[in-house]
Amino acid sequence: MNVLLLAIDTLRADHLGCYGYGKPTSPALDRFARQGVRAARFMAPGIPTHPSFTTLVTGQHPIRHGIVAQGSKQQLSHRTQTLAQLFLNAGYYTAAFDNLPYHKEHFARGYEMVVDSSRRRGCGLMVMCEEINTRVRQFLKHRAADREPFFGFVHYWDPHTPYWAPPRYRGLFYEGDPCDPAKHSLEALYEHPLGARWKDTWLKTVLKDLGYAEDATLTDADFVSALYDQEIRHIDDGLESVFETLDATGLADETLVLVLGDHGECLVEHGIQFDHHGLYDENLHVPLLARLPGALPAGRTVDALVRHLDVLPTLCEACGIAPPEPLDGKSAWGLFTGSRPGEVLAERLISEECSWQMKWSLRDADHHFILARQEDWYGSPMRELYDVKADPLLTKNVAEARPETVRELERDLEGWIADRCKELNLPGDPLPAHGITMLDPKARRKARKREGARA
Ligand SMILES: [Zn+2]
Numbered sequence: 001m002n003v004l005l006l007a008i009d010t011l012r013a014d015h016l017g018c019y020g021y022g023k024p025t026s027p028a029l030d031r032f033a034r035q036g037v038r039a040a041r042f043m044a045p046g047i048p049t050h051p052s053f054t055t056l057v058t059g060q061h062p063i064r065h066g067i068v069a070q071g072s073k074q075q076l077s078h079r080t081q082t083l084a085q086l087f088l089n090a091g092y093y094t095a096a097f098d099n100l101p102y103h104k105e106h107f108a109r110g111y112e113m114v115v116d117s118s119r120r121r122g123c124g125l126m127v128m129c130e131e132i133n134t135r136v137r138q139f140l141k142h143r144a145a146d147r148e149p150f151f152g153f154v155h156y157w158d159p160h161t162p163y164w165a166p167p168r169y170r171g172l173f174y175e176g177d178p179c180d181p182a183k184h185s186l187e188a189l190y191e192h193p194l195g196a197r198w199k200d201t202w203l204k205t206v207l208k209d210l211g212y213a214e215d216a217t218l219t220d221a222d223f224v225s226a227l228y229d230q231e232i233r234h235i236d237d238g239l240e241s242v243f244e245t246l247d248a249t250g251l252a253d254e255t256l257v258l259v260l261g262d263h264g265e266c267l268v269e270h271g272i273q274f275d276h277h278g279l280y281d282e283n284l285h286v287p288l289l290a291r292l293p294g295a296l297p298a299g300r301t302v303d304a305l306v307r308h309l310d311v312l313p314t315l316c317e318a319c320g321i322a323p324p325e326p327l328d329g330k331s332a333w334g335l336f337t338g339s340r341p342g343e344v345l346a347e348r349l350i351s352e353e354c355s356w357q358m359k360w361s362l363r364d365a366d367h368h369f370i371l372a373r374q375e376d377w378y379g380s381p382m383r384e385l386y387d388v389k390a391d392p393l394l395t396k397n398v399a400e401a402r403p404e405t406v407r408e409l410e411r412d413l414e415g416w417i418a419d420r421c422k423e424l425n426l427p428g429d430p431l432p433a434h435g436i437t438m439l440d441p442k443a444r445r446k447a448r449k450r451e452g453a454r455a
Helices: 027-035 049-058 083-089 127-146 187-191 195-200 202-209 220-251 310-319 333-337 403-424 429-433 441-454
Strands: 003-008 037-043 093-097 114-116 150-156 253-263 288-291 300-307 349-354 359-362 367-372 383-387
Touching: 003 310, 027 220, 027 253, 027 288, 037 083, 049 083, 049 310, 049 349, 083 093, 083 150, 083 310, 093 127, 093 300, 127 150, 127 220, 150 220, 187 195, 195 202, 220 253, 253 310, 300 310, 300 333, 349 429, 359 403, 359 429, 367 403, 383 403
Parallel strands: 003 150, 003 253, 037 300, 093 114, 093 150
Antiparallel strands: 037 288, 253 288, 349 359, 359 367, 367 383
């Protein structure tokens, strides 16, 4: 049996048809979901890309593997076994189609072959699924002619900013004038240092391509959200071409295929526009689909909480590979096959971010609690509490109204962090020691000025 792991950067779950979206963004993934298993609650313990993918390939929480932020200097311990190393040692041919090895050495560990199609471009974010799939299809055809099992990992970037799908997708999911002066929904974006940068680069190019005058300004956030959905349709078509190759080569019946996201994206929610910071469901809840004809029941939905750190032990069980120690995750294979249907892998989710902002979150059946270690760009409260049953979109912070619950959850979260620090010989919470990585000094000065103005 082979394993093919297809990871789509920045793909939030709720913009796919198979996760309830009303627009036709994902016909191929919806079909794929009907052929296999869909994890309804797949959540990220660490965002964004580097923490999440490190958790995926180690089965460890970010507090254990140490990659708590994007672009940090922190390196993964050489003692930590990665997914590709495990498969390599088990006799699989291992190949990655990814540009993360260019940023972090551990993303290359265990691969006999790494293909980085983004090298043809100046910016790794700009690589398109068509360019990656040219190589992936060659690889699959080659593998089909060989009896040696393979482990393949493919990392697509299409739904990541700057969203600008090929011309055939433009116009999908939007009607109206993107520069309507009566609309002001992009003002928050232009206030943020990241958005201010996009205004003069990506969004200017978009308007230019559409034939707008040089001084035109986008005003409608719905237009940019539609660009995101267009990119989902774009990658969905790209995945369809991989699924077709699996069918045509006969690999489909003997290949466990996983499709997942590393983190999602806030489009306009919580005042965060078109980026993946903020420990909310738009960023934490991503798709996880698995297909293996004959082993995984078609159309099955797994409602239990599954996390990125559960993927490594799941694949180990599926392939009969002994999982490494220490691990924070548990195998979801019994949930997927139906052999252990009621199993609970985790009662709660603890997540962190330390790139644009420094925060922890704790999610249980009733609450979503966010604890900031440092004030964020938006001046959000240091403690946020949401009632997930009454307010599933996490729109109403009830921290002030429920101080007792806040105290209890904070005690739980701090206790968990303290226990991990003790176990890992860390002097204290690694986030403040690490520091945020993505807000540049100029923007930081501007942020301080804003803080001064608020005080
Ligand atoms: Zn990412």
